[in-house]
Amino acid sequence: MMVAAFAAGVINSIAGGGTLITFPVLIWLGLDPKVANATSTVALWPGLFGGLFGYRRELENSSKILIRLGITSVIGGAIGAWLLIWTPSPVFAYLVPFLILFATLLFMAGGSINRWLRLQPIDAEPKMSWWLGAIVFQFFSSMYGGYFGAGNGILMLAAMGLLGLHDINRANGIKNFLGICINSIAVISFGVTHLVVWNDALLMAVAALAGGYFGAKMAVRIGQVAIRRAIVVIGFVITFAMLWRLWG
Numbered sequence: 001m002m003v004a005a006f007a008a009g010v011i012n013s014i015a016g017g018g019t020l021i022t023f024p025v026l027i028w029l030g031l032d033p034k035v036a037n038a039t040s041t042v043a044l045w046p047g048l049f050g051g052l053f054g055y056r057r058e059l060e061n062s063s064k065i066l067i068r069l070g071i072t073s074v075i076g077g078a079i080g081a082w083l084l085i086w087t088p089s090p091v092f093a094y095l096v097p098f099l100i101l102f103a104t105l106l107f108m109a110g111g112s113i114n115r116w117l118r119l120q121p122i123d124a125e126p127k128m129s130w131w132l133g134a135i136v137f138q139f140f141s142s143m144y145g146g147y148f149g150a151g152n153g154i155l156m157l158a159a160m161g162l163l164g165l166h167d168i169n170r171a172n173g174i175k176n177f178l179g180i181c182i183n184s185i186a187v188i189s190f191g192v193t194h195l196v197v198w199n200d201a202l203l204m205a206v207a208a209l210a211g212g213y214f215g216a217k218m219a220v221r222i223g224q225v226a227i228r229r230a231i232v233v234i235g236f237v238i239t240f241a242m243l244w245r246l247w248g
Contacts, residue, residue, distance in 0.1 A: 001025060005204035008044055009211020010218070012153060013051030013176065014230060017100075017238040018044055019150040022204065024245070031197060037084065037148060038195035040204075045183045047208030048176045054216020055173030062174060065134075069174075070181045072135050073142040077182035080146025081189040097242040099144070100151035104235025107158040107228075134163055138178065145182040146189075150242070153179060154235050168227050172216070 004025045008018025019040055026036035052059075059066070137159045145152040153175050160171045190196050 001029070001200065001204060002207040005043055005047075005207035006211040006214075009047030009050065009208035009213075010215035011234060012044060012047055012179070012208075013054065013212045013215030014172065014218075014227060014234070017151050017153065017234050018047070018208075019148070020238050020241055023150070026200065029200075031200075034084070034088070035195050035197060038190035039197045039201045041149065041183055041190060042187050042196050042198075042201040043204035044208045045180070045187050046205045047212030048179045048183065050209045050212030050214075051176040051216040052173065052180065052212075054213050055169060055176060058167065058170040059173040059177070062170065065174060066177055068131065069134060069138045069178055072138045073145075073178045073181035074185055076139040076142025077146035078185040078189065080143040080182075081186035082146075083143070084147045085189060085193050085195070094246060096148065096150065097239050097246065100154060100235060100242070101239040103151065103155040103158045104232060104239065107154060107161055107235065108232055130163065134159070142178075142182045145179070146186045149182070151235065151238050152182070154231060154238075157231060168231075172227075176212075176216075 004021045008021040010018075011021065012018035019037075022040040022043060023036055026039055027033060031039065138156070141152060141155050141159065144155070156175045156178060157168075157171055160174065165171045165174070
């Protein structure tokens, strides 16, 4: 369980998808799927802080996007968390692998699409249409993140790439911050509704925090090309793992 949480913290820091490690482990340990999802969310939440600290130098001059998309993430995450609590949706679960696959392909094609559309770099002062697109996408991404969230990091990275953010390490730092915003409200909601096994969650949280920091430091040292390849591999692995779980 601790090893799974550490590995999930590393993966979440680099791309996202750590839930697909901890969630099956908690199911295997006998937890109800809904409780396992909530416990996994709480356990991996501190790991995002470790990742954020590891990317702190890459987040200079990002305050405007952090504030605007952070507020959007809190609202969307709250809606997604309460959707999980009150309205379970098996149909949505079947759509998740295809959503992650689409995000992975989008991420792979991000550079080509940027050149084709001549998208405005994020380092310039974005137009209102840029902010509108970013906020709308982040709102729905946050809803998904609050509901289940596996692969949500890849969705956010893909969106930021299309919006003109070319520095993958900076994008990862922003993604970790937004993940904190999304999961903070989800953690509170799941705790209030008694869906969390706190003994398991706290033990896993320590390992996830260490994994998040380690993953961020490793990503900065390895370089952007290797991390982009790792993100694509993680995206495909998550897709096939979820399809196997659904249809296997």
